[in-house]
C-alpha cells in the first residue's frame with residue numbers, strides 16, 4: 001500500500017463529476033503544483049516551527065487584505081512572461097494590484113485628472129498605437145493609471161482624492177495619443193503589513209522603480225497590459241516585483257518649458273491572424 005507516501009489528493013478523473021471541464025482542468029493543474037510543493041518541502045526538510053510560522057504569516061496576509069499585493073509582487077511575473085512569449089504585441093508587463101476600472105474617458109491629447117497643485121515634475125507621454133500587422137490604430141483606448149510624486153495610488157491611499165491620476169485616452173485618426181501628467185515617484189511596498197514584514201525579515205528592499213501603468217485596447221486586438229519606466233531610476237535592476245523589461249525603460253527628454261517628455265508606441269496583436277483579402 002502507498003498510503004504512507006505523499007500522493008496527489010484523488011487522482012483526476014475519479015473525482016465526483018461536479019465541476020465544469022475548465023474548473024476540473026485547472027484543479028488538475030493545482031494538483032500538479034501541490035505535488036511539486038510537497039517535494040520541495042521534503043527537500044527543504046521543513047519543520048513544525050517553520051510550518052507554523054509560515055501558516056500564521058499567510059493568515060495575516062489574508063487578514064490584512066494583502067493577497068492581491070503579495071501575489072502580484074511575487075507570482076504575476078511568471079505568468080506574464082509566459083503570456084508575453086506567445087504574443088506579437090509590444091512588450092507587456094504585470095498589471096499589479098492597483099487598477100480601478102471607472103476612470104473618465106478624455107480626448108486623445110488630454111490632461112490626466114489631478115489635484116489643483118499636483119506635486120511633481122510635469123510629464124508628457126506621447127506616441128501611437130500600432131498593429132503588429134502594420135499601421136496605426138485609430139480609436140484605440142489607452143487606460144492609464146499611476147502613483148503620484150509621493151508614490152501613492154488614488155483609491156488605495158485614503159489621503160489621495162478618488163480618481164487622481166487615472167484616465168482613458170482614445171487615439172486620434174493617426175493612432176496618436178498625448179497624455180499630460182506628472183512624473184510618479186518610485187513605489188514602496190507598504191511596510192506595516194505582513195508583505196513588508198517578510199521583505200524586512202528577508203533583507204529584501206521594498207521598492208519598485210517609478211512606473212506608469214497601461215491597458216491598451218482596440219476592436220479586433222488582444223488587450224495589452226504594460227508599464228513604462230524611466231532611465232536612471234535606482235530600482236530598475238532590483239524591482240521587488242521583478243517586472244522591468246529594457247524595452248519599457250524610456251529616456252525622458254527635457255522640453256524648453258520644463259516639461260519632461262517621453263515617447264512610446266504600443267503595438268497590439270490582432271485577435272486572429274487575418275487571411276489574405
Ligand code: MBD
Nearest residue numbers: 072073095096097187241
Ligand atoms: C505596484 O504599484 C505595482 O505596480 C505592482 C506590480 C506591485 C505592487 C505595487
Ligand code: FE
Nearest residue numbers: 096098187213
Ligand atoms: Fe504600480
